[in-house]
Amino acid sequence: MTSTDTHPTADAITWRPRSRRVTWLVVVLVVLVALAAASIAVGSRDVAWSDIVAALGGTTDNLGQAAVTKRVPRTVLAVLVGAALGMAGAVMQGVTRNPLADPGVLGINMGASLAVVVGLAWFGLSSASATVWAAIAGAAVAAVFVYAVGSLGRGGATPLKLALAGAATSAALTSLITAVVLPRNDIAENVLSFEIGGVGGATWSGIGTVVPFLAVGLVLSLLSARGLNSLALGDELATGLGERVAMVRGVAALGSVLLCGAATSVAGPIAFVGLVVPHLCRLLVGVDHRWLLPFTALTGACLLTAADVLGRILVRPSELDVGILTALIGAPFFIAVVRRQKLREL
Amino acid sequence: MSADLERPRLVEVPAAAVTQVTRDRKRRAVRRRVVIAVLSVLVLAMIAVSLMVGQTFYPPGDVLRVLLGQDVPGAAFTVGRLRIPRTVLAVVVGLSFGLAGVTFQTMLRNPLASPDVIGISSGAGAAAAFAIVVVGWSGTRVSAFAIVVCLAVALAIYLLAFKGGVLGTRLILIGIGVEAMLRSATAYVLSVAADWDLQEAMRWLTGSLNGASWTATLPALVALVVLAPILLGQTRNLSTLQLGDDTAAALGVRLERTRLIAILAAVGLIAFATSGAGPIAFVAFLAGPIAARLVGPNGSLLVPAALVGALLVLVGDFCGQYAFGNRMPVGVVTGVLGAPSLIYLIIRTNRAGGSL
Numbered sequence: 215m216t217s218t219d220t221h222p223t224a225d226a227i228t229w230r231p232r233s234r235r236v237t238w239l240v241v242v243l244v245v246l247v248a249l250a251a252a253s254i255a256v257g258s259r260d261v262a263w264s265d266i267v268a269a270l271g272g273t274t275d276n277l278g279q280a281a282v283t284k285r286v287p288r289t290v291l292a293v294l295v296g297a298a299l300g301m302a303g304a305v306m307q308g309v310t311r312n313p314l315a316d317p318g319v320l321g322i323n324m325g326a327s328l329a330v331v332v333g334l335a336w337f338g339l340s341s342a343s344a345t346v347w348a349a350i351a352g353a354a355v356a357a358v359f360v361y362a363v364g365s366l367g368r369g370g371a372t373p374l375k376l377a378l379a380g381a382a383t384s385a386a387l388t389s390l391i392t393a394v395v396l397p398r399n400d401i402a403e404n405v406l407s408f409e410i411g412g413v414g415g416a417t418w419s420g421i422g423t424v425v426p427f428l429a430v431g432l433v434l435s436l437l438s439a440r441g442l443n444s445l446a447l448g449d450e451l452a453t454g455l456g457e458r459v460a461m462v463r464g465v466a467a468l469g470s471v472l473l474c475g476a477a478t479s480v481a482g483p484i485a486f487v488g489l490v491v492p493h494l495c496r497l498l499v500g501v502d503h504r505w506l507l508p509f510t511a512l513t514g515a516c517l518l519t520a521a522d523v524l525g526r527i528l529v530r531p532s533e534l535d536v537g538i539l540t541a542l543i544g545a546p547f548f549i550a551v552v553r554r555q556k557l558r559e560l
Numbered sequence: 561m562s563a564d565l566e567r568p569r570l571v572e573v574p575a576a577a578v579t580q581v582t583r584d585r586k587r588r589a590v591r592r593r594v595v596i597a598v599l600s601v602l603v604l605a606m607i608a609v610s611l612m613v614g615q616t617f618y619p620p621g622d623v624l625r626v627l628l629g630q631d632v633p634g635a636a637f638t639v640g641r642l643r644i645p646r647t648v649l650a651v652v653v654g655l656s657f658g659l660a661g662v663t664f665q666t667m668l669r670n671p672l673a674s675p676d677v678i679g680i681s682s683g684a685g686a687a688a689a690f691a692i693v694v695v696g697w698s699g700t701r702v703s704a705f706a707i708v709v710c711l712a713v714a715l716a717i718y719l720l721a722f723k724g725g726v727l728g729t730r731l732i733l734i735g736i737g738v739e740a741m742l743r744s745a746t747a748y749v750l751s752v753a754a755d756w757d758l759q760e761a762m763r764w765l766t767g768s769l770n771g772a773s774w775t776a777t778l779p780a781l782v783a784l785v786v787l788a789p790i791l792l793g794q795t796r797n798l799s800t801l802q803l804g805d806d807t808a809a810a811l812g813v814r815l816e817r818t819r820l821i822a823i824l825a826a827v828g829l830i831a832f833a834t835s836g837a838g839p840i841a842f843v844a845f846l847a848g849p850i851a852a853r854l855v856g857p858n859g860s861l862l863v864p865a866a867l868v869g870a871l872l873v874l875v876g877d878f879c880g881q882y883a884f885g886n887r888m889p890v891g892v893v894t895g896v897l898g899a900p901s902l903i904y905l906i907i908r909t910n911r912a913g914g915s916l
Contacts, residue, residue, distance in 0.1 A: 363903065367910035367911050375910055377736075386900065386902055392766060392892050538751070541740050541743070
């Protein structure tokens with residue numbers, strides 16, 4: 215399941231035939247399109263097909279059409295955020311060589327959230343791009359901090375130490391976020407959206423602000439794909455193969471921090487997407503990061519869109535934030551990964 | 561100890577060394593007693609402060625007369641109806657969380673294995689939120705339901721962590737996963753409920769004493785009175801368990817029986833306290849390590865940790881009400897206190913190069 219497993223049929227798992235990967239690529243793309251369509255068609259309000267088509271054409275004559283017009287940016291945001299988180303998780307698992315790495319589990323999304331919340335409450339942060347910058351800075355600080363704490367002591371950053379440091383940091387930051395937001399009635403309206411992520415508040419302008427950041431993060435992550443393949447062999451071997459290990463780590467980490475920081479600045483902290491998606495994708499396309507990274511983006515988009523649609527169906531006429539559903543789906547998965555690990559690795 | 565006398569002496573121990581050991585033991589026993597006494601005085605002082613001080617100050621005389629059941633204009637309502645239930649709930653909940661937390665930490669030999677880190681408190685929180693907010697139950701039915709769910713969660717964590725023996729670290733990681741799930745389950749329950757407000761959400765997510773009443777306090781109080789003596793009866797067995805299962809068994813501890821009693825009592829305390837005030841963040845986690853620092857390496861931590869827990873909740877609630885411009889739920893205050901301690905604990909363990 216993980217790249218570190220030594221399996222009798224490791225070769226067969228690692229290098230999938232190209233045709234099979236292409237098949238999966240088509241399947242995932244079809245699923246994504248279907249989910250996006252469902253996300254536009256399904257919601258807390260039933261809208262007739264004719265109205266949906268009319269709304270997509272740009273008319274907002276009745277309530278149904280207006281609802282659909284709001285669902286379109288929401289769907290786009292879910293796809294973008296899911297893709298960003300899925301890929302960020304894959305890159306983090308590659309950089310730390312840790313099957314438990316995830317922007318949520320490691321507390322990085324919470325770092326981004328805290329930075330945004332502090333900016334809003336104390337420094338009068340108002341412009342959308344400043345929010346994104348604050349989130350990215352918070353994510354970067356949290357990432358460095360968790361990695362530093364997790365790699366203290368003997369054995370460096372073992373999966374267990376890193377996961378514990380991340381979980382502790384995440385819990386700590388959650389408390390701080392609540393303490394910062396609660397006294398401020400003017401921003402307390404959003405308290406839950408900073409503690410539990412969701413894509414309900416999507417707007418075109420918000421999406422426009424984060425897209426450049428996401429694009430840069432995406433490019434940096436994809437550029438480091440080949441380097442991550444070498445890193446999987448271990449630092450010594452990677453260096454021996456001529457890889458500049460520190461450089462690869464730096465670029466990949468920057469890419470993943472940009473991705474999850476920007477995603478958190480628009481959607482709040484959403485955990486476990488980055489954990490689940492890479493593990494699933496490795497089963498489908500193997501461990502080659504050049505294939506894995508684009509796949510995790512697509513699958514992440516599928517997962518988040520599906521969770522968002524589900525959240526709108528489950529508690530009609532109300533809505534369930536997507537962050538709640540991803541935790542409900544993702545936490546059992548986390549437990550399964552913990553259980554699969556060999557004793558020595560944990 | 562008497563065990564020493566029964567064993568045949570193979571090596572002659574110098575008399576000076578024996579007196580040195582005896583003196584050290586005595587000194588540590590004195591320190592333990594002093595710490596417990598000081599903590600008790602502090603808890604009593606904090607109770608007095610919480611009863612007297614508030615938006616309006618009532619002198620000790622007024623408070624005493626209200627306590628004796630006399631009708632004092634103004635104070636009868638403010639102190640009798642608002643402050644007394646709140647203070648009693650704070651003390652009961654603090655004692656319960658401290659006691660249950662240190663029981664888990666002692667039994668699993670790891671400070672991170674406290675019920676609020678591994679999801680047992682959030683299990684009770686989710687259950688209580690569901691029972692109260694969605695089903696509309698109240699009183700003992702809520703607590704009973706919370707206990708059942710709590711036990712189920714504890715059992716589930718134990719079984720999930722069991723794989724040819726339970727490894728403490730794996731149990732903690734799995735507990736963290738369970739905690740994340742139950743927290744979002746609580747959020748789910750709250751959002752399904754028709755009319756829930758931020759106040760209610762804060763209570764079930766971080767713990768709060770706002771809206772404390774006798775109906776919420778009494779079940780927790782009864783549970784404490786019944787369960788605390790049972791747990792304290794296991795003091796010696798729990799301390800011996802810390803030496804490791806094999807050693808404890810060799811020293812005559814009935815492992816399974818001790819564990820079962822301790823888990824049932826601790827889970828009961830957590831469930832009743834949580835259905836009264838919500839899972840107050842990090843009190844169960846903090847009480848044990850603080851008590852250990854104060855008492856030093858001797859004797860059981862159960863009583864000091866319970867007192868520290870009560871003190872934390874009392875001080876946290878008082879600060880939350882009056883120290884900041886805005887009324888903060890106690891869970892937010894203890895959360896901010898507990899968060900850095902959690903990180904500090906992990907840094908220290910990692911530095912020491914422990915097996916963690």
